[in-house]
Amino acid sequence: MTSFGYTLMTEQRGPRDLVADAVAAERAGFDFEVMSDHYLPWLDEMGHAPYAWSVLGAVANATDRVGLMTYVTCPTTRYHPAVVAQKAATVALLAEGRFTLGLGSGENLNEHVVGRGWPSADVRQEMLDEAVAIIASLLAGGYVTVDGSHYRVDSAKLWDRPDTGVPIAVAVSGEQSVKRYAPVADAMVGVEPDPELVQGWDDAGGTELPKIGQQPVSWGPDRAAAVDRAHALFRWFAGGWKVNAELPGTAGFAAATRFVRPDDVAGAIPCGPDVAAHVEAVRPFVDAGYTHVALVQVGGETQPEFIEFARAQLLPALREEYGQSKGPAIRVRPATHH
Template identity: 60%
Template structure:
């Protein structure tokens, strides 16, 4: 059965608002909630970037049912993998077993702030693979000493280990990342409805004898609003960065860079790629590409802090009903 989630978009809302939205999203029936993990917003018009882990700790206590994901955390530069392991273990305890650690190779936008430069994609993926090995070892609760090519861990131990093990999802986008992470992860994360990618992930795992059943988690932006023109304007102001593709988005260092890179993206361009306005059927049609591609979990991004309460109060329940009926 396809599950539908709500995105806690840290780039567009403050921490108190995000916790409040998380509670409302659970109440209206979303199955899970994912949180971005950013140091900066993509565009200055979004205007926020609270710490995702602090916020998720509050969400874990404010909610009771929904699963929680980081979507995604980069455990190689801004955070050392040992710190991520400790954060994940603690959050899993606070969430009573509802947390999944979503990891990725990161974006320059967030990781350059610690002054370590920005490695090539191959190096970032190698660092991520090593980080995952460290995180898994630490989550066992055993004393860990590790010396690799990129990271060193000296006499480290996670003292508060959750009863429910933390599973790991990894963001993939092509054959190289599939080869690196299909067998290192429990779940697959992607932002495009690519059925070949899903098949490749399952195939790579089966080829090494790993058990099936892992989740395939996707995400899609929408901009619901009673006024379609207002929705298009808001989507253009805050989400036109999305059209650059991850090859570009991973390398730009600042919100100003994203503004410059998208200065020629028009409102019409955004409206063609993101369902905008009150038409719930148009949103269902856009989301359907994900379950048709084999995704098991699909998170919606309702664009903009403005209108978030109205979306949750008036559109979310009927939209979820339509999505579940169509995906059944």
């Protein structure tokens, strides 16, 4: 049984529109909403990159039912982990327990802007490990002092935080990250519908915890137009996350994807009005064992129409195909886990 979510993609929508979309998506019946946390869009054509945390505060105040989540925040370079903990605690209070802090090792695209360079993948993983531990300690309460390999924290304390804590979901991509985070995180974020990733997570201590994935779609009444829009705005998706994590700016993504064809994009992203095609696109995640799947509609200006399509056709079809029950709620594990 799967929960279906809506993606508030900051790279293709301005802040006021994102809040309006969040309200509309809740009314349409989506179970949860995730928000990207970018400093730059992937491509110039996308045209937006507002500050996610300001928008999240507004969304938390404007909605009252849907779960909210960052998908995902990098707590290593652009943000110090102590500051991420404070932001997460504040949004969780505004959302009255509906917020999950999604964390990951990030992309050069967003993190290079503070001028600290972009570490190698192994160093980035070390930084994420240390950052997650600091954030979890602060969210647990009390004063925290850390003299770590990558971060220092001096007598920090969160004065406003939920008594029930803030769930932490961590993005994983392979055996090492699964083994590292399955015993301590509250949920898994997966970059692809890999059943071995889910099985490894369960085997490493994450059984019964939520697994959260994301699937782009390019809905529209005209399939050719939907394919063209997906190619113009989402051809970066073809590079895969290992490549996408390394490129430093929109020009790099434009150059790296100049030979990606519209048909290549349409092969990975369902395009057009066919409800069945959009329903089928999430099947790999469901079959792999994901409990939550967030949909990303390509094209900022198409969001209101897509949300109405989801309300009237797509969400009923998804629930008829994959079951009416929601996936497990995202909650903090017992206090001993962090």
